[in-house]
Amino acid sequence: MLLSKVASPVLRVVLILAAMVSASPAPAAAAGADSSARPRLPEPWRPWTQEEWTAPAGRYCTFPLRVQVVSQDVRVRVVDRYSDGAVRREEFTGPLVVDFVDVSTGRMTRRDAGGSGAADYRPDGGWLRYTIVGPAGFGFRAGDHYPQGYYLLDGLHVITFDAAGTRRMAVAVGKQDNVCQTLAGPA
Structure with a gap:
């Protein structure tokens, strides 16, 4: 595989991202279609707010985990829609x-959890895949196909979701810091 011959981890991330972008479906306009029927993509960036939350003991960590926002200036934009507008x-x-x-x-x-990400959704609105160029946080639960915990992921990570919502770490290039272990301290 080409990526194994590339020395720089940063270059590997760039190559993987370029491959993902080139494999993404490009919106195609139907011949003679009214261009006002569908918005031009990508749509403009808009502010997005990371809400504070608390996960009960057992979801990610053995203890209740709270995420409190210190500062943020996160933006989101839609880059592709299904034909029905979803x-x-x-x-x-x-x-x-x-x-x-x-x-x-x-x-x-x-x-610092201010990386970038791309969320891909199924037609029903459920998650299909989440691609992170970290740092960014993400949780795995009991029953997922990755060790349970809440992770700060730094580098390139791709999480996939099956139809039932089970999560799997499909690509992990970089660091995976389980904050549950960090907060629990030395054993």
Whole structure:
């Protein structure tokens, strides 16, 4: 495989992203179709807000995990739609700093989670794939095809979702820091 012969991890990420973009379906206009019927793609960037949240003990970590936003300026845009107008792919980018908190002890770690990502959706709106050029956070639950935890992913990571919502780490180039382990401290 070509990527194994490339020395630079950054160059590998660029090559993988270029391959993904070239493999993406390009919207095609039907002959004689009214161009006003479908918006021009990609659509303009718009602000997006990362909400604070708490996951109960057992979802990602053995303790309740809280994510508190310290600062953000995240944007999102639609880059592809299905013929019925439903979103097929969105891109996210922008600075995001969060505190990961073990609710039971108050122990916390502050992290940069302001990478970029592309979310691909099924026609029914369910997730199909999430591509991250990190750093960015993502959680895996019991029953997913990756060790349970909430991870700060840095580098190129692709998470796929089957029809039932089970998650799988399909591509992992870079670091995977399980913040559950970081917050739990030394064993």
